[in-house]
Amino acid sequence: MGAPVHNLESRLKQSSVKVSANAKRHGRHLLSNSIFRYYFLFSILALCFVLGMVILFIGKTAMLMFGQVSLADFFFSFNWSPEEDAFGAAAFIVNTLSLTALTMVIAVPVSVGMAVLIAEIAPNWLKTFIRPVLDLLVGIPSIVYGYLGLTVLLPFLRDVSGQGLGDGILAAALVLSLMVLPTICRISDDAIVAVPRKYRDAAYALGSTRLQVIMRVVLPAAGRGIISAVILGMTRAVGETMAVVMVIGNTAQLAKTLFTPSSVLTSNIVMQISNVEFDSTWNYALHMMAFLLLVISFVLILIIRILGRKRRDAA
Amino acid sequence: MKVFKKFTVTALTAVLAVTTAFAGIASAASNLSGKITVNGSTALLPLTLQAAKEFQKLHPKVKIAASGKGSVTGPQAVKKGIADIGACDWDASIDVPGFKAFDGQVANKVAVIPFATIVNKNVGVDNLTTDQLKGIFSGKITNWKEVGGSDADIVVITRAFGSGTRVNYQAKALAGGDIVKKEKNYKETGSSGDMKTAVATTPNAIGYIDLVYVSGDVKAVKFNGVEATTDNVINGSYKIWAYGYFMTKGQPTGATKEFIDYVQSKKFQQGSLKKLKFIPIASMK
Numbered sequence: 001m002g003a004p005v006h007n008l009e010s011r012l013k014q015s016s017v018k019v020s021a022n023a024k025r026h027g028r029h030l031l032s033n034s035i036f037r038y039y040f041l042f043s044i045l046a047l048c049f050v051l052g053m054v055i056l057f058i059g060k061t062a063m064l065m066f067g068q069v070s071l072a073d074f075f076f077s078f079n080w081s082p083e084e085d086a087f088g089a090a091a092f093i094v095n096t097l098s099l100t101a102l103t104m105v106i107a108v109p110v111s112v113g114m115a116v117l118i119a120e121i122a123p124n125w126l127k128t129f130i131r132p133v134l135d136l137l138v139g140i141p142s143i144v145y146g147y148l149g150l151t152v153l154l155p156f157l158r159d160v161s162g163q164g165l166g167d168g169i170l171a172a173a174l175v176l177s178l179m180v181l182p183t184i185c186r187i188s189d190d191a192i193v194a195v196p197r198k199y200r201d202a203a204y205a206l207g208s209t210r211l212q213v214i215m216r217v218v219l220p221a222a223g224r225g226i227i228s229a230v231i232l233g234m235t236r237a238v239g240e241t242m243a244v245v246m247v248i249g250n251t252a253q254l255a256k257t258l259f260t261p262s263s264v265l266t267s268n269i270v271m272q273i274s275n276v277e278f279d280s281t282w283n284y285a286l287h288m289m290a291f292l293l294l295v296i297s298f299v300l301i302l303i304i305r306i307l308g309r310k311r312r313d314a315a
Numbered sequence: 316m317k318v319f320k321k322f323t324v325t326a327l328t329a330v331l332a333v334t335t336a337f338a339g340i341a342s343a344a345s346n347l348s349g350k351i352t353v354n355g356s357t358a359l360l361p362l363t364l365q366a367a368k369e370f371q372k373l374h375p376k377v378k379i380a381a382s383g384k385g386s387v388t389g390p391q392a393v394k395k396g397i398a399d400i401g402a403c404d405w406d407a408s409i410d411v412p413g414f415k416a417f418d419g420q421v422a423n424k425v426a427v428i429p430f431a432t433i434v435n436k437n438v439g440v441d442n443l444t445t446d447q448l449k450g451i452f453s454g455k456i457t458n459w460k461e462v463g464g465s466d467a468d469i470v471v472i473t474r475a476f477g478s479g480t481r482v483n484y485q486a487k488a489l490a491g492g493d494i495v496k497k498e499k500n501y502k503e504t505g506s507s508g509d510m511k512t513a514v515a516t517t518p519n520a521i522g523y524i525d526l527v528y529v530s531g532d533v534k535a536v537k538f539n540g541v542e543a544t545t546d547n548v549i550n551g552s553y554k555i556w557a558y559g560y561f562m563t564k565g566q567p568t569g570a571t572k573e574f575i576d577y578v579q580s581k582k583f584q585q586g587s588l589k590k591l592k593f594i595p596i597a598s599m600k
Binding site for chain 2: 158260
């Protein structure tokens with residue numbers, strides 16, 4: 001330092017300082033932008049990596065099963081007695097399907113009805129009350145639902161049916177219905193609200209009653225959204241474990257009646273995984289069941305995506 | 316600079332001296348060091364944790380990591396080299412129903428675990444014999460009136476196959492008899508807690524559980540006329556009990572040996588272990 005300070009020079013310097021400050025700021029922005037870009041990219045890649053590892057690990061362990069158990073045995077045999085080397089998972093698969101179906105039969109009419117009430121009929125104060133309540137229901141841990149099922153629902157079912165135990169797919173379906181109800185209801189609600197007002201106005205102008213407007217115009221227009229909601233509810237019902245395990249009876253047999261103690265894919269995995277040896281066919285078979293669940297949710301989510309795309313195209 | 320250096324050296328020396336002094340006080344008893352990993356039974360976990368806490372006070376250089384999952388994971392983890400000690404509710408060095416022996420492992424007895432047959436409080440039966448229990452759990456006896464109770468269906472609650480409690484109960488209470496699944500009035504539970512809740516809330520239910528879990532909301536029934544108490548286990552009249560084991564790969568050595576010795580020591584067995592409601596191994600003849 002020690003350069004002479006003239007008026008002109010200093011002014012020049014000042015302006016150049018300004019320019020360089022601007023350039024600096026610009027450079028900083030570029031830098032922070034690129035840092036964040038890499039950070040976001042890294043986050044996504046990390047997630048994909050973990051997901052990939054999960055699928056790879058479960059799939060790899062699952063495939064080991066086919067060295068010892070044939071494909072036909074696993075999918076079509078109803079005899080699950082790992083202690084006698086019988087690994088037929090058909091009962092669990094059928095039970096999972098029937099439990100999900102029963103849950104949907106109970107939950108869908110109720111939750112879509114509620115969605116219609118909230119979106120179309122209810123006064124504003126009720127809407128602002130019900131929506132947060134439903135959101136709250138989604139956040140309750142599943143073990144709480146399971147415990148309520150065990151201590152409140154089962155004694156009630158015993159009284160009503162005269163059964164000694166009450167455990168079975170009916171109890172599980174009732175608990176699951178309560179759990180998927182808010183999910184289906186809130187998403188259907190959004191789909192119904194998204195139906196353009198002009199549809200309703202046109203229908204009313206043609207002389208429709210309110211019921212006709214809802215049943216013939218609003219619900220069909222919101223149909224794809226409601227189906228997405230139902231499928232999302234299904235993914236939750238298929239994958240739910242803790243609540244189901246407490247009320248289904250956990251016995252490896254086909255649910256021939258509503259009150260037969262039985263087991264589904266998820267509940268069987270959670271019941272047995274801690275009691276098996278690592279390098280056993282039994283462990284591989286449980287991993288195969290987990291892999292099967294992964295595939296089922298993947299298919300369901302794929303259907304939602306396709307429906308969503310179609311809906312956007314139609315709009 | 317020189318001053319600074321001098322200061323650093325002094326400070327470091329001081330810190331070192333203090334540390335050594337503290338370490339000296341703490342490890343006055345031993346210079347034992349190492350890392351012990353314990354894996355396996357949840358039933359034995361409270362005991363392992365308590366022992367680890369006390370052992371680390373005596374030997375601060377030893378690190379103990381304990382976790383519980385299921386009985387069979389204990390010997391498995393030892394076999395795979397993941398754990399030094401596998402806590403197991405049965406002797407995994409010999410065959411038991413459903414599980415083959417783990418070759419080359421040594422079973423170290425650490426505690427006595429009593430089990431009890433429990434029923435819902437509405438059940439009028441107070442005593443069951445081995446044959447009656449065999450009949451009930453194999454599905455041949457389905458009504459309480461067949462064993463001296465009122466006319467009501469028996470609801471069987473059992474643990475999942477592979478549970479340590481189930482292995483021991485089948486061996487001791489059912490004399491090796493089977494537990495057979497039924498189309499109704501039969502349920503499997505995943506843990507001792509679930510078992511207790513299920514029996515407590517289901518009328519006419521029967522199940523089995525570690526004696527320490529028995530409390531006011533379920534009823535423990537007599538086995539062949541003998542009440543399920545720790546005293547009766549010790550005097551030999553109550554037969555449904557089993558040893559809890561620490562499985563090791565070969566004879567234990569080093570810190571692992573010291574730890575097992577500590578758990579088996581009179582001080583721990585008669586003190587903390589008794590407080591946790593296990594029975595000391597020395598009490599059994």
